[in-house]
Amino acid sequence: MLYSGGKDSSVLLHLARKAFYPARPPFPFLHIATGWDFRELLEHRDRIASAHRLDLLVHANDDATRAGINPFTTETGEYSRLMLTETLRQALDRYGFDVAIGGGRRDEEKSRAKERIFSRRAPGHVWNPRDQQPELWRTFNLRLAPGETMRAFPLSNWTEADIWAYIQAETIPIVPLYFASERRVLQRGASWIAVDDHRLRLGADDRVETRRVRFRTLGCWPLTGAHDSSAADVAAIIAEIGTARLSERQGRLVDGARHASMERKKREGYF
Amino acid sequence: MDSLLDQRSALRFLACGSVDDGKSTLIGRLIADSTGLLDDQRANLEEDSRRFGTVAGGVDFALLLDGLEAEREQGITIDVAHRFFSTPRRAFAVADAPGHQQFTRNMATGASNADLAVLLVDIRNGLVEQARRHAAIAALLGIRHVVVAVNKIDLVDFSERRFRCIERAFDAFARPLAFRSVTVIPVSARNGDNVVQRSVRTPWYDGPSLLHCLETIDVRATVDNAPLRFPVQWVNRPDASFRGFAGTVMSGSVSVGAPVAVAGSGRITRVERIVSFDGDLADAAAGRAVTLTLTDEIDIVRGDLLIDPRLRPTVTRQFAADLVWLGDTPAQPRQSFLLKIGTTTVPATLTRIVDRLELEALSRTAGDALDLNAIGRVWIETAVPVAFDPYAENRATGGFILIDRATLRTAAAGLAVENLAAATNVHPQTGQVTPARRAAMKGQRPLVLWLTGLPGAGKSTIADLVERKLVEHGRQTMLLDGDNLRQGINSDLGFDNASRAENVRRVGEIARLMTEAGLIAIVALVSPFRADRLRAASLLPDGSFVEIFVDTPMEVCRQRDTKGLHALADKGRLSNLTGRGQPYEPPEQPALVLRTTELSAEQAADRVVALVQGRV
Numbered sequence: 112m113l114y115s116g117g118k119d120s121s122v123l124l125h126l127a128r129k130a131f132y133p134a135r136p137p138f139p140f141l142h143i144a145t146g147w148d149f150r151e152l153l154e155h156r157d158r159i160a161s162a163h164r165l166d167l168l169v170h171a172n173d174d175a176t177r178a179g180i181n182p183f184t185t186e187t188g189e190y191s192r193l194m195l196t197e198t199l200r201q202a203l204d205r206y207g208f209d210v211a212i213g214g215g216r217r218d219e220e221k222s223r224a225k226e227r228i229f230s231r232r233a234p235g236h237v238w239n240p241r242d243q244q245p246e247l248w249r250t251f252n253l254r255l256a257p258g259e260t261m262r263a264f265p266l267s268n269w270t271e272a273d274i275w276a277y278i279q280a281e282t283i284p285i286v287p288l289y290f291a292s293e294r295r296v297l298q299r300g301a302s303w304i305a306v307d308d309h310r311l312r313l314g315a316d317d318r319v320e321t322r323r324v325r326f327r328t329l330g331c332w333p334l335t336g337a338h339d340s341s342a343a344d345v346a347a348i349i350a351e352i353g354t355a356r357l358s359e360r361q362g363r364l365v366d367g368a369r370h371a372s373m374e375r376k377k378r379e380g381y382f
Numbered sequence: 383m384d385s386l387l388d389q390r391s392a393l394r395f396l397a398c399g400s401v402d403d404g405k406s407t408l409i410g411r412l413i414a415d416s417t418g419l420l421d422d423q424r425a426n427l428e429e430d431s432r433r434f435g436t437v438a439g440g441v442d443f444a445l446l447l448d449g450l451e452a453e454r455e456q457g458i459t460i461d462v463a464h465r466f467f468s469t470p471r472r473a474f475a476v477a478d479a480p481g482h483q484q485f486t487r488n489m490a491t492g493a494s495n496a497d498l499a500v501l502l503v504d505i506r507n508g509l510v511e512q513a514r515r516h517a518a519i520a521a522l523l524g525i526r527h528v529v530v531a532v533n534k535i536d537l538v539d540f541s542e543r544r545f546r547c548i549e550r551a552f553d554a555f556a557r558p559l560a561f562r563s564v565t566v567i568p569v570s571a572r573n574g575d576n577v578v579q580r581s582v583r584t585p586w587y588d589g590p591s592l593l594h595c596l597e598t599i600d601v602r603a604t605v606d607n608a609p610l611r612f613p614v615q616w617v618n619r620p621d622a623s624f625r626g627f628a629g630t631v632m633s634g635s636v637s638v639g640a641p642v643a644v645a646g647s648g649r650i651t652r653v654e655r656i657v658s659f660d661g662d663l664a665d666a667a668a669g670r671a672v673t674l675t676l677t678d679e680i681d682i683v684r685g686d687l688l689i690d691p692r693l694r695p696t697v698t699r700q701f702a703a704d705l706v707w708l709g710d711t712p713a714q715p716r717q718s719f720l721l722k723i724g725t726t727t728v729p730a731t732l733t734r735i736v737d738r739l740e741l742e743a744l745s746r747t748a749g750d751a752l753d754l755n756a757i758g759r760v761w762i763e764t765a766v767p768v769a770f771d772p773y774a775e776n777r778a779t780g781g782f783i784l785i786d787r788a789t790l791r792t793a794a795a796g797l798a799v800e801n802l803a804a805a806t807n808v809h810p811q812t813g814q815v816t817p818a819r820r821a822a823m824k825g826q827r828p829l830v831l832w833l834t835g836l837p838g839a840g841k842s843t844i845a846d847l848v849e850r851k852l853v854e855h856g857r858q859t860m861l862l863d864g865d866n867l868r869q870g871i872n873s874d875l876g877f878d879n880a881s882r883a884e885n886v887r888r889v890g891e892i893a894r895l896m897t898e899a900g901l902i903a904i905v906a907l908v909s910p911f912r913a914d915r916l917r918a919a920s921l922l923p924d925g926s927f928v929e930i931f932v933d934t935p936m937e938v939c940r941q942r943d944t945k946g947l948h949a950l951a952d953k954g955r956l957s958n959l960t961g962r963g964q965p966y967e968p969p970e971q972p973a974l975v976l977r978t979t980e981l982s983a984e985q986a987a988d989r990v991v992a993l994v995q996g997r998v
Contacts, residue, residue, distance in 0.1 A: 218466045254720070272468070
């Protein structure tokens, strides 16, 4: 099961713990780290993993990091391909996992709307949107040919609103980055980028300010925009997204890179 | 906030219709007008409309939905897309199914999890074949509520006459589909008439807008009334002290202390605990995922079905089902698959393709193959017994899939219809006129004269002479010749062992009916296997089955070769001829042996007639 410490991961982990209770989830948890994860997120991840005694694996693309790939100067699409897509493929191959369970939802993006709950990947982790199995009732075809792997998305039919409603109903602990707080940020286009560590390269005109902001989704910190907010608890977040004028992934700089870019990433093996 | 997690108010519906009827536009418009587009979504939509749009100078709402690059370029939807939106009254999940004929499988997929169908019809084209097919598939898959959105009403000047015409046509077509509710609404997806608000341009229409209809319709299904069905998904054994059965209650409910049975073995036990992460429960209703512990240690594995012992499902190896064929290669009789029903997967064979459903006419026609997107009735035999309810009674336990054993792709969606084995629910009817009375009227004792022997032994020739002689004696007879029956009632059977057995079974049944009619039935049939002949004899009262062995050596049959079969076998073009490629088991205690190397056909027939005259 993919686990990053983000809100969808947190819901997924919670569901797994409930589903297998009183046993513990009988599989390891995998975090695809880029080296540019929010520090708070990593702390939260480790805290939860130790509290629930999870078998946590962390995998990063060290070759790419050594080659100087970074979120500032590498083209965004290429950065995402190397640090996320490629790293995930490496990890699945290294551990020989045949099924990876992730928190993807159909309401996130248009090409995800056609994703199956159980999504078959050809050898090489390639997603062919034309070779997906029909899913009738709750009767899923889980057979895999040699070399094929499966991605499973139990949260397919959840919306962002459902995620928050569930977090509230089940009082699931969430990394504080989702809550509004005074943070040191820098303006990039229409959104605020957090200054999470010294690696942020400041331009001559860049001015770091302190603003009350929160994050709606969490990717690599240099590529994740925050927005002005005063929502300091789950109830306030639910009220805020109920009146939001922007959709969830709008803060992800990776998505806007190219038209239909999510579909392209998925074909290459992105989650 | 309204959420899909709130099962009481959520509505899952399927949107379907022909290509270009404007389905994506309608759903896009419904979402945009009922919930309001978010700023970045509207900005993207406006940019997409300029790049790909089909609406000159305007916003193309279809682009909100058509997600994959290929379909943007072609301007069509090629796969089921799932959309979610909510209004203050209700949360909605939309399965958007494509209109292409070759994509019926996506339509069936969307329908399998929907409670209602919104069927798009272009008012200019009327109720085209596609729309009728979609309505029929929706009904077949168990959707009981349909909303017909008659689109592009603006293009016919909001004509009431044109609208009523389609309304009447749909009503007439859909009557046999037994929908619980049908709502027909005139709309313009492009302009928004009657989509969210009632339109002032259709003053003659007094029904609800589409959104109002979707927000208020009650689709609560009958699963609440169905008996307990709990497919075991996983055996939970964290340590030696705990053994629980995890799964989701598919229908009915389960409570602590209640008796439950294992469908396959029939074993009954009681629910000890209903375990959940949040503490033990007293009961759990349909839709709830729980772990059950039971009072007795009985053998239960993943794939077993726990049930209400008072209302048991069918458990059988042979059953009839309707299939929606999803595979690229057509279905063939005797093809082998993996069948997945509930949480169990078993090997299965298509023993017969009975017919094909013609969706436009809602009629069934005989057929022996099903190709992509065809729907038809089949017979299935599984390697081990499976438990099911008829799909029409319980979607959760009546639906199954067939998996191709070579490609491992899903070949068909199946809807269980009825048990074929042992006809357990059929009770014999006895009439006032008995077989004995019928026989008495004919003044004879009914018999079956069963002539068995190798192909070319002379069975048909002798049988024919026997009948002629009996008729001359005033007997009432019926000749059942194997070759002739294979051209009629047995025309679907081949020459493998299973088909030969079925051939003999059917002829035995027919012969029995003939004797019940008071006739002397003369059967000329190779019937190579002792067990099959024994079964035919067992259908009749003692002494009524007269087994006659037409004993002709193989070499003689080969020389005579009246039907040219041995010549074909000599050339290697016939591999399954009895006595050559296939075994023949001679009778152990026949009533009569006719050695045709010693007797002429006339003499042999006379021996049979003498035997009969002594018995009738």
